[in-house]
Amino acid sequence: MKKISVILASLLLFSGFLFSQTQLSYRFSNPHVISGTPDVFQFDVDVKADVAGTFQRDLQIYLDYNSFAFGSDIVANGKVSVSTLALMSDHYQVVNLTDNTISKIAVITEAIEELNQSGSSNYFNEVPSTYIGTLRFQVEIADVNEVTGITFDEELMNGGQYLQSVLSTDPIAYVSPNIYENTLSDLSFIGQDIQLSEGWAGISSYMLPFDAEIENIFDPIVNELVILQNFSGTYLPSMGVNTLVNWDNSTGYVVKVDNDCQLKILGSNYEGNAVSLSSGWNLLPILSACDLNTADLFNAVLPSVIIIQEVAGTGIYWPSMGINSLTLLNPGKAYFVKMSASETIAFPVCD
DSSP: OOHHHHHHHHHHHHHHHHHHHEEEEEOOOEEEEEESSSSSSEEEEEEEESSOOEEEEEEEEEEEOOHHHHOSSSTTTEEEEEEEEEGSSSSEEEEEEEEEEETTEEEEEEEEETTOOOTTTOOOOOEOSOOEEEEEEEEESSSSSBBBOOOHHHHHHTTTTEEEOOSOOEEEEOOOSOOOOOTTTTTTTEEEEEESSSSEEOOOOOOSESSOOOOHGGGGGGGTTTEEESSEEEEEGGGGGSSOOOOTTSSHHHHHSSSSEEEEEOOOTTTOEEEEEEEEEEEEESSSSEHHHHHHHHHHGGGGEEEEESSSSSEEEEGTTTEEEEEOOOOOEEEEESSSSSEEEEEOOOO
């Protein structure tokens, strides 16, 4: 009996040691500005484990923010709300949302059965080795001309994350420190607003999205979106089809929506970059924030230009035939371009 007890004790020790070697990574994703009075900034916090197989118990999220952008004491002043995402879709609750300082908030979550049950899929959710959403934040914006200033408070978060033992109701700490993949600190609320009318259109952006995932970019208008496609793939949300995966600033897209809507892309300015066009048909993005003269933009490669035309319109630039009813190229749109040879188009930075 003594030998068995020693073996069990060793197993418990080994189990705690094994699981305690698991490390969590955090990231921000899916940032959007929701228009209203006032405007609201929405973003998600995602998490993953370096090794799958652990059951989440308690997570503690501490976030710093720019009080000039959102105001101070945003919890006490009713300016922030938190909702649960996939990892916490069941078995969990937010037990505390509070102001930590005038420019910091704390969110504490726990498993409902953590004091009564050992780790199992009946009472806990497994933290996967790929990112999964945990919490969604919505914060009222006080000044849209500020940057968010939102970052993970690493010092407070490190050491505050726990998994549930599969052998008892004991918590086991994840490895400290955590890994923090990104920050929202310098993200502007301004972004690029793209107006879409019902029907077909060409679309592109001079903003490099903070979150490049197609499904996240189009999430605010997914109910209006019918299809998004280019020469590389298709996103058809109603059918669960997404072969595009990530947004590519070096190409344009063809989009169809069933109602007028506005898409805002948040990220960093990508103006002034060049685009490579291949022989044959291309979808040209506009990597400038202002209208561009079509003939001037293509002047340096004019011998290779066969035709440029609107995706869903009648405008055409056909230099060999002396036709130019497409005098300007507009930011936010994309255009079909047919070339006789490969060329590079350099976009200017607007004043």
